[in-house]
Amino acid sequence: MLFTIITTSILNTSCGSQKTATYWVDSSKSECNAGEAITQCLKISKGENLDNPTWEYFYDDIEGFTFKQGVFQKIKVNETAIPKKEIEADASSIKYSLVKILEEQKDRRYEIYDIWAAKKIFGKDFTTNMESPNLEINVSKMTVHGNDGCNRFSGSITNLTNTDISLGPLMATKRYCGDDNISRKFNEALHASNTYKKEGMFLVFYDNEANEMIRFIKVD
Numbered sequence: 504m505l506f507t508i509i510t511t512s513i514l515n516t517s518c519g520s521q522k523t524a525t526y527w528v529d530s531s532k533s534e535c536n537a538g539e540a541i542t543q544c545l546k547i548s549k550g551e552n553l554d555n556p557t558w559e560y561f562y563d564d565i566e567g568f569t570f571k572q573g574v575f576q577k578i579k580v581n582e583t584a585i586p587k588k589e590i591e592a593d594a595s596s597i598k599y600s601l602v603k604i605l606e607e608q609k610d611r612r613y614e615i616y617d618i619w620a621a622k623k624i625f626g627k628d629f630t631t632n633m634e635s636p637n638l639e640i641n642v643s644k645m646t647v648h649g650n651d652g653c654n655r656f657s658g659s660i661t662n663l664t665n666t667d668i669s670l671g672p673l674m675a676t677k678r679y680c681g682d683d684n685i686s687r688k689f690n691e692a693l694h695a696s697n698t699y700k701k702e703g704m705f706l707v708f709y710d711n712e713a714n715e716m717i718r719f720i721k722v723d
Contacts, residue, residue: 521581521584523581524582527575527576527578528578529546529548530573532643553608564599568601573642583598614701617722618637618649618721619640619706620719621689622719624685635652636649636650636651637719642660646658651686651690656673656674657673658671668696689717
């Protein structure tokens, strides 16, 4: 009996304690500082649903887990404490391993991750002697860049949901645009936009009163 108790104690100490946790894994990775290096980290939320997720950086690997860009994944994970004498320098004190994937949800925001050419501005067709305005949306990096019909621009997306979009300040080149006012109208419409809807090959931006600002078509 004494031998059994001692053996069990040694095994528990050697293997470390273990518990099971449930995470939501975000649909995109983000840049993070891992020690002295900048790398791409998973983001997890420990809530049971995606109504109000609280994302936090996850700096470790999850054994057996495969990240899918554009897909939210709810997973069950074993968290196993590693005995102190076995922890390598600067390494985590916990080993994470996938038990199973509980649920997957497609991130609808990735449906607009593309290059879009403007077809209408303020609900009206337009013609221009210069390049037609276009917009490239990068959901994973939360950035935009494109051409307003005259100047190149780029900036950040400060908020993006399945229906809402908000852009931060845009940096642009300062090329002289002559009498062509398409670039001015495009910029006015873009800055007034705060909601969107994808309709087949079209992406439509609206203002806060549901007026159509810009209608884009997907660029092949």
